[in-house]
Amino acid sequence: MARIAWLNGDYLPLADARISPLDRGFLFADGIYEVTAVLDGRLVDSAAHLARLQRSAGEIGLCLPVTFDELEAIERELIRRNGLDQGTTYLQLTRGTAAERDFHADDDLAPTLFLYTQAKDIIGNPAARTGVAVVTTPDLRWARRDIKSVSLLAQVLAKQVAHDAGAFEAWLVEDGHVTEGSSSSALILTADGALVTRPNSHAILPGCTRAAVQVLAEQHGLRWEERLFTVEEALMAREAMLTSASNFVLPIISIDGHAIGDGRPGPVAERLRGVYIETARAQN
Known part of the structure; x- marks a missing residue:
């Protein structure tokens, strides 16, 4: 057809x-x-x-x-x-x-x-079971990243960096702080149980999936914090994850070759993915 x-x-x-x-x-x-x-x-x-x-x-x-x-x-x-x-x-x-x-x-x-x-088989994506690797790379994009522009050369180059490193995604870094993924939002779970992501501004695209995940996280008793975080803080996190329309929620098991947590998909990422899928199906 x-x-x-x-x-x-x-x-x-x-x-x-x-x-x-x-x-x-x-x-x-x-x-x-x-x-x-x-x-x-x-x-x-x-x-x-x-x-x-x-x-x-x-x-x-x-x-x-x-x-x-x-x-x-x-x-x-x-x-x-x-x-x-x-x-x-x-x-x-x-x-x-x-x-x-x-x-x-x-x-x-x-x-x-x-x-x-x-x-795309979003539900059956094997990356949801295995987790994915991320590498960091400088954020080379223009100043109005909040606009979903078709000008994506910097993101293409970041994806190439990730591909060459055998990683799934690239996290973009500016002034030592993670902005977001090349095609996803970036989140970490800190040692004290806070789910941290960068606040919306001209520096990042406001993620629709991220916004939906925030509502679900708070409904399930997770503390949500919007603030800047460094690569070093991400490496020390209990869990890391990404959100996007084409992947929903995926656990991140390594950043720049360093294992996150025990190097396996974390329970919070798995839980958020599950409730996101349940909620999406219930609303349709």
Whole structure:
């Protein structure tokens, strides 16, 4: 079965989707994107992802060409047409296509909106059982990391560092403190039982999955702290974990080759992953 995408108002085979080489997303990375998990054929944390999309669009002066209801309807139809049970929907919005390459964009450009789906066994991911390794690398990104920009070169380079080291993810470091993962939020569990993550600011992307995990953590009696933490503190943590739409919650068993805790997935990470999945299924 051919995979179906949606581009500027039309459903069509993904292989047939065409965007102009003069699109500003291609020429200038002048656009934003959003990724939403799909579980049991239904969207997970959709309202939070749409709110973040709208915020990112507003921060770069873009208007969504369709309503939230229309966007969700498109995503659900793509899920149906692609027979998707588990995976993600991907949405990209750019400023559109101009007649010539020019840093200044005309005000009357029609934005480009593109959506498609990717299948992934999120529940059966073996990394949830084994845990994952992380390496640290300098944070080379621009100053507005709170915008989910399609400009991802620094993240691509960080992922390459992780791949070359045989790790799953790279944690980005600035002034000795962990900001976040190259495509995930970073959390540690301290010796005194606090679940620590960096506070939202221009320095990090506000994670939708992280926000949902915070609610669940507090409901289950965990102390949540938002503050900066160093690589050294992370190495001494009882547990470490990452959150993202495409992975939910994954335990981290090593950082830069140093075992975290006893080098096995920690019970808090496993518990949070379990209750997150239960809650997501109960809400759909």
